Amino acid sequence: MLGQRLEVRQGQGLVITPQLQQAIKLLQLSNQELEAFVEAELERNPLLKRDEEGDGPGDSAGDGPAEAASDPHAELSFDDARPDAAEQAMDTRADDVYDASPGERATDGGDAAGEAQPGLSDWSRTGKGGSAPEGEGLEAMDSREATLWEHLQAQLSATALNAADRAIGLALIDMVDDHGYLRGELAEVAERLGCDVPRVEAVLAICHGFEPTGIMARSVPECLKLQLIERNRFDPAMAALLDNLELLARHNLSALRSACGVDAEDLSEMIAELKALTPRPGAGFGGEPAQTVIPDVMVRPDPAGGWRVELNSDTLPRLLVDKRYHGVVSAGARSDTEKTFVADCAAQANWLVKSLDQRARTILKVSSEIVRQQDAFFAFGVEFLRPLNLKTVADAIGMHESTVSRVTSNKYMATPRGVFELKFFFTSAIQSVDGQSSHSAEAVRHRIKTMIDHEVRDGDILSDDRIVELLNQAGIDIARRTVAKYREALRIPSSVERKRRLKAG
Numbered sequence: 001m002l003g004q005r006l007e008v009r010q011g012q013g014l015v016i017t018p019q020l021q022q023a024i025k026l027l028q029l030s031n032q033e034l035e036a037f038v039e040a041e042l043e044r045n046p047l048l049k050r051d052e053e054g055d056g057p058g059d060s061a062g063d064g065p066a067e068a069a070s071d072p073h074a075e076l077s078f079d080d081a082r083p084d085a086a087e088q089a090m091d092t093r094a095d096d097v098y099d100a101s102p103g104e105r106a107t108d109g110g111d112a113a114g115e116a117q118p119g120l121s122d123w124s125r126t127g128k129g130g131s132a133p134e135g136e137g138l139e140a141m142d143s144r145e146a147t148l149w150e151h152l153q154a155q156l157s158a159t160a161l162n163a164a165d166r167a168i169g170l171a172l173i174d175m176v177d178d179h180g181y182l183r184g185e186l187a188e189v190a191e192r193l194g195c196d197v198p199r200v201e202a203v204l205a206i207c208h209g210f211e212p213t214g215i216m217a218r219s220v221p222e223c224l225k226l227q228l229i230e231r232n233r234f235d236p237a238m239a240a241l242l243d244n245l246e247l248l249a250r251h252n253l254s255a256l257r258s259a260c261g262v263d264a265e266d267l268s269e270m271i272a273e274l275k276a277l278t279p280r281p282g283a284g285f286g287g288e289p290a291q292t293v294i295p296d297v298m299v300r301p302d303p304a305g306g307w308r309v310e311l312n313s314d315t316l317p318r319l320l321v322d323k324r325y326h327g328v329v330s331a332g333a334r335s336d337t338e339k340t341f342v343a344d345c346a347a348q349a350n351w352l353v354k355s356l357d358q359r360a361r362t363i364l365k366v367s368s369e370i371v372r373q374q375d376a377f378f379a380f381g382v383e384f385l386r387p388l389n390l391k392t393v394a395d396a397i398g399m400h401e402s403t404v405s406r407v408t409s410n411k412y413m414a415t416p417r418g419v420f421e422l423k424f425f426f427t428s429a430i431q432s433v434d435g436q437s438s439h440s441a442e443a444v445r446h447r448i449k450t451m452i453d454h455e456v457r458d459g460d461i462l463s464d465d466r467i468v469e470l471l472n473q474a475g476i477d478i479a480r481r482t483v484a485k486y487r488e489a490l491r492i493p494s495s496v497e498r499k500r501r502l503k504a505g
Helices: 018-028 031-044 085-099 138-143 148-158 163-174 186-193 197-207 220-230 236-243 245-249 253-260 264-275 323-332 336-373 375-380 390-397 401-407 441-453 464-473 480-489 495-503
Strands: 048-050 297-301 307-311 319-321 412-415 418-421 429-431 438-440
Touching: 018 336, 018 401, 031 048, 031 336, 148 163, 163 186, 163 197, 163 418, 163 441, 186 197, 220 236, 236 245, 236 253, 236 264, 245 253, 253 264, 297 336, 307 336, 319 336, 323 336, 336 375, 336 390, 336 401, 390 401, 438 441, 441 464, 441 480, 464 480
Parallel strands: 297 412
Antiparallel strands: 048 319, 297 307, 412 418, 429 438
């Protein structure tokens, strides 16, 4: 029979409060987005104020439960990796909310993630974090004019380069001036990233294929040469003309005809072709002025050995709850609406201050563990990147993978080798022959490229099978199809094609 009755049941449930949603949001904001968020909160909440220099103790209640958030001098040694009970509780609750949305769940840095490694090295533009600036939706991003950096970065992302070569490419793109020329020494980039100059030159050769043609040239003759090659008009006579542009500038046509070995009519046609080229390929790009990406974490050598990891005080908003003003407005509140508003502002202000402090501590813990795991990279260069995934870092610091994923989004680390996004340090692993250890996929790619680079010197063209044998002898367990995949990603032709080129000189 159907009927009605009353029952009392006890169960557990998760309530996603606005404050908890805010704490989760703060973790994944970049420092620029965080600054905009804090400014909005300062305007909205009258009980919040900045911890400006010169504020006396009477201006705010530093002895209450809400103190200044995010100590700018915060520093973490490798012995402080475990959060306390309060931090662990907040981390657990945030993870429970995140787990409620399986579609957002982060991966643990498997092979698929290793094929698309984001990373930077001393590049200083906005928009690289993968999220639109505050107030910019997809329509706004489509309507504004792309900058030269964004145009080049988009083409670099479309290439099949590994994370290490992509880092070199981004470092080169950052050296491009407004006219599209590469300003800087390749040896400097190689030294900073811990790789050899030929590898930087190989990445630059790929970048020379970007649009507009002639971009990232190191001189006007090289810029014009790239454009002539694309038009199939670069020949010895044109090469001689580019080598003697100073004669053209002085209108010394007789000496120019002699240098090029052509008559007056041919020289006139060659000069007309040069005039049709673009000596400033980057001049057609505009957009908003480039803004500097300020790193969230600073890494520097420790005089006692190892590395010191500290937060960048420039990116940490320091807020206080103005308890003096809170007492004044609380005493003056008459209606229930006014009292509720004041109470809500106080609760929101206290929670925001605590959330900012928790965010800073979490970033510091995650960054310190990354530095600990990748210390060989900082000491010896890009070839020594270790395999690393989110779970390894999360287990080491006692947090959830999803928390580590949020922390590493849109956060940057300044190191002696350049500025890198935190996600750059997560690379996939290739098992060793003994089954006990593993090798970073980036390091294996670098080893394959080094083997092939020495082919001409050694006079022995290596097939993919032979490369597999050599890697197995070095203790790396890798399949032939994986070697072929890495070789193609490096844009290295097959052994048959390399033999053909070697015979052709």
